[in-house]
Amino acid sequence: MDLSTPLTYLPGVGPKRAEMLEKELRLRTFGDLLYYFPYKHIDRTRLFYIHELTADMPFVQVKGEILSFEEEGVGRKRHLTAHFTDGRHVMDLVWFQAAAIKWARQQYHLGTEYIVFGRPTVFNGRINIAHPDIDPAESLSLSSMGLQPYYHTTEKMKKSGLDSRSIERLTKTLMDKLTVHSTFEDQDYTTVAVNETLPQWLITRHSLMPLGQSLRAMHYPLSADELRRATYRQKFEELFFIQLNIVRYTRERQAQSRGHLFRIVGDYFNTFYKDYLPFQLTGAQKRVIREIRADTGSGKQMNRLLQGDVGSGKTLVALMTMLIALDNGYQACLMAPTEILAEQHAATFREFLKDMPVRVELLTGAVTGKKRRDPILEGVADGSVQILIGTHALIEDSVVFRNLGLAVIDEQHRFGVAQRGKLWKKNTLPPHVLVMTATPIPRTLAMTLYGDLDVSVIDELPPGRKPIETLHFWEERSESLYRGIRQQVSLGRQVYVVYPLIKESEKIDLQNLEEGYALLCNTFPDLKISKVHGQMKPADKDAEMERFASGETQILVATTVIEVGVNVPNASVMIIQNAERFGLAQLHQLRGRVGRGAEQSYCILVTKYKLSKETKSRIQIMCETNDGFEIAEADLRQRGPGDLEGTQQSGIAFDLHVANLARDGQLVQLARDTANYVLDNDPSQSLPGNAPMWRRLYELTKNEMDWSNIS
Ligand code: ADP
Numbered sequence: 208m209d210l211s212t213p214l215t216y217l218p219g220v221g222p223k224r225a226e227m228l229e230k231e232l233r234l235r236t237f238g239d240l241l242y243y244f245p246y247k248h249i250d251r252t253r254l255f256y257i258h259e260l261t262a263d264m265p266f267v268q269v270k271g272e273i274l275s276f277e278e279e280g281v282g283r284k285r286h287l288t289a290h291f292t293d294g295r296h297v298m299d300l301v302w303f304q305a306a307a308i309k310w311a312r313q314q315y316h317l318g319t320e321y322i323v324f325g326r327p328t329v330f331n332g333r334i335n336i337a338h339p340d341i342d343p344a345e346s347l348s349l350s351s352m353g354l355q356p357y358y359h360t361t362e363k364m365k366k367s368g369l370d371s372r373s374i375e376r377l378t379k380t381l382m383d384k385l386t387v388h389s390t391f392e393d394q395d396y397t398t399v400a401v402n403e404t405l406p407q408w409l410i411t412r413h414s415l416m417p418l419g420q421s422l423r424a425m426h427y428p429l430s431a432d433e434l435r436r437a438t439y440r441q442k443f444e445e446l447f448f449i450q451l452n453i454v455r456y457t458r459e460r461q462a463q464s465r466g467h468l469f470r471i472v473g474d475y476f477n478t479f480y481k482d483y484l485p486f487q488l489t490g491a492q493k494r495v496i497r498e499i500r501a502d503t504g505s506g507k508q509m510n511r512l513l514q515g516d517v518g519s520g521k522t523l524v525a526l527m528t529m530l531i532a533l534d535n536g537y538q539a540c541l542m543a544p545t546e547i548l549a550e551q552h553a554a555t556f557r558e559f560l561k562d563m564p565v566r567v568e569l570l571t572g573a574v575t576g577k578k579r580r581d582p583i584l585e586g587v588a589d590g591s592v593q594i595l596i597g598t599h600a601l602i603e604d605s606v607v608f609r610n611l612g613l614a615v616i617d618e619q620h621r622f623g624v625a626q627r628g629k630l631w632k633k634n635t636l637p638p639h640v641l642v643m644t645a646t647p648i649p650r651t652l653a654m655t656l657y658g659d660l661d662v663s664v665i666d667e668l669p670p671g672r673k674p675i676e677t678l679h680f681w682e683e684r685s686e687s688l689y690r691g692i693r694q695q696v697s698l699g700r701q702v703y704v705v706y707p708l709i710k711e712s713e714k715i716d717l718q719n720l721e722e723g724y725a726l727l728c729n730t731f732p733d734l735k736i737s738k739v740h741g742q743m744k745p746a747d748k749d750a751e752m753e754r755f756a757s758g759e760t761q762i763l764v765a766t767t768v769i770e771v772g773v774n775v776p777n778a779s780v781m782i783i784q785n786a787e788r789f790g791l792a793q794l795h796q797l798r799g800r801v802g803r804g805a806e807q808s809y810c811i812l813v814t815k816y817k818l819s820k821e822t823k824s825r826i827q828i829m830c831e832t833n834d835g836f837e838i839a840e841a842d843l844r845q846r847g848p849g850d851l852e853g854t855q856q857s858g859i860a861f862d863l864h865v866a867n868l869a870r871d872g873q874l875v876q877l878a879r880d881t882a883n884y885v886l887d888n889d890p891s892q893s894l895p896g897n898a899p900m901w902r903r904l905y906e907l908t909k910n911e912m913d914w915s916n917i918s
């Protein structure tokens with residue numbers, strides 16, 4: 208049977224239904240429907256007696272017949288009751304709404320044996336099931352009913368009578384067409400007649416269920432255990448092909464890639480390390496520098512993601528990596544997402560390198576005018592500018608490096624690293640690329656989204672940092688908040704007050720900020736307060752930021768523009784207004800603005816009183832932990848990986864149907880290990896036993912599902 212057969216060839220699917228299935232669920236072929244797995248199963252192997260039923264049971268089924276019908280009430284209260292008996296006791300089946308009442312009347316008759324299925328409640332002391340599922344008893348046999356599949360359908364489909372039960376009928380018909388009986392170890396199995404996609408050695412090695420059996424069991428399992436094993440097989444398969452593609456691609460890229468060779472660690476690095484570095488590197492920083500050193504000394508191009516919480520010392524690692532580039536006669540650049548950040552980086556670098564003969568220049572959109580720009584560009588072209596720091600201005604055509612060996616990108620978790628490297632490709636070899644991000648990505652996700660990259664992690668903060676204390680306040684209780692602000696300011700500290708800003712509600716958001724600002728001015732007439740938001744001219748914004756950074760103002764009221772990387776070590780309090788409107792990753796980023804000095808810092812999450820369950824748990828996580836990775840994991844669990852960008856990186860435009868990156872971390876690891884094992888043993892993809900697997904992989908990477916290979 209060919210899985211690419213259109214569904215119109217399936218009994219029960221006319222042109223109208225076919226159109227609906229394609230439009231609503233994108234199901235077009237037998238194969239599509241076969242892989243449209245139920246979202247849950249309900250055990251229908253057991254019949255209950257009425258006297259056993261209680262109101263706290265989930266779903267039950269009872270065999271019996273209808274004694275009589277009774278219609279009561281008028282208007283909205285109108286309902287139909289059927290008195291139903293199992294031969295000993297009586298319960299009520301109830302329908303509301305005219306259409307349902309009419310339908311039930313036509314459909315069900317007295318004196319016929321039915322199996323009734325639904326969720327029992329108690330009403331007026333009697334067991335009652337509203338809108339039950341009813342089947343003639345003769346058409347159902349318990350032994351074949353087993354676990355009943357439930358399928359998602361859309362509102363539109365339900366309106367035209369295409370509900371879970373209808374899909375169930377279709378998959379049943381499909382199974383009749385596709386399955387064959389086979390015997391294995393004295394057991395009878397019904398399996399879908401498809402070719403296996405995984406090699407036999409792999410199936411044996413991981414005790415996987417064969418594909419055909421799992422496809423049947425995903426819909427019609429014989430037991431909960433069979434369903435569990437079928438699900439495992441399907442999850443593994445999904446994750447495995449993604450990882451196989453990543454590993455294959457990565458190995459190919461590594462085999463081909465050539466990069467600048469940093470042969471030595473020389474005077475720039477060593478002098479800085481010995482004479483000018485004002486503190487000890489943390490163990491994590493040392494390890495990461497070694498990892499980078501190995502990459503850049505290998506002759507291949509480095510594509511590395513450097514993760515670490517805000518303040519963990521990534522920038523310093525970047526600086527020292529740049530010095531290695533300089534030692535080998537190369538230039539280096541650093542690209543930051545905003546001008547403020549670029550300026551801050553430039554200032555930091557110049558300060559660190561002030562006693563060394565290194566030329567550091569800054570190039571941003573704000574650096575205009577021939578007089579200022581031309582000398583910089585000339586220096587970049589002739590190589591006398593050794594380190595260039597800037598914004599996106601760095602990738603303009605007018606910027607031509609003499610020999611760029613290393614590009615560092617700050618806070619750009621939104622872009623694929625490999626793509627970034629190409630920005631500087633031009634004619635020669637691409638530079639090594641190091642991307643720094645303070646948004647930790649959970650391992651399983653990194654392995655999938657950025658699977659073709661190397662990842663370094665700084666998981667250790669420099670010594671002496673006090674963990675930030677995070678507290679939750681309700682907005683009604685502002686006096687104690689003001690007291691806290693007053694106290695911190697009197698200790699000489701500075702305070703951020705942040706308001707959310709969303710495009711759709713920008714007006715209201717800005718109004719909130721203005722009101723908050725006015726209120727603070729009123730409450731603290733003796734303090735100086737800055738105000739920054741996205742509607743201001745960049746120059747004004749920078750000036751206000753500068754006033755705060757220099758300590759001239761004590762409080763900074765701002766929208767989320769400050770989210771990215773400003774460094775004001777004297778600021779010890781971060782107050783986040785309407786914290787319920789921020790996601791976990793954003794809250795964590797904002798919190799990272801404080802806690803940069805040696806003093807105890809605070810993050811205050813201010814919310815309204817009424818909060819959804821999810822929001823409460825977000826706030827709770829923030830109050831409990833400062834660990835970016837823990838927060839990232841929680842974020843992944845809450846939001847799912849769906850809205851994370853960069854999913855194209857794996858090469859397979861994958862929608863995970865069965866597996867879940869947050870929950871199935873161990874399977875992701877197993878899939879990755881297995882993929883590596885496969886490529887270690889079959890690097891030329893030529894072992895005969897593996898042929899169907901490779902065919903399947905190329906199938907999947909083609910995006911358009913073509914079923915001809917596995918049918
Ligand atoms: P990140 O870029 O990860 O946010 P930075 O490199 O900006 O972190 O470091 C934050 C602060 O900590 C800076 O002031 C930096 O000079 C300092 N710092 C970095 N590494 C160390 C270290 N090993 N010991 C002490 N202070 C450090």
Ligand code: MG
Nearest residue numbers: 517518522772
């Ligand atoms: Mg930083």
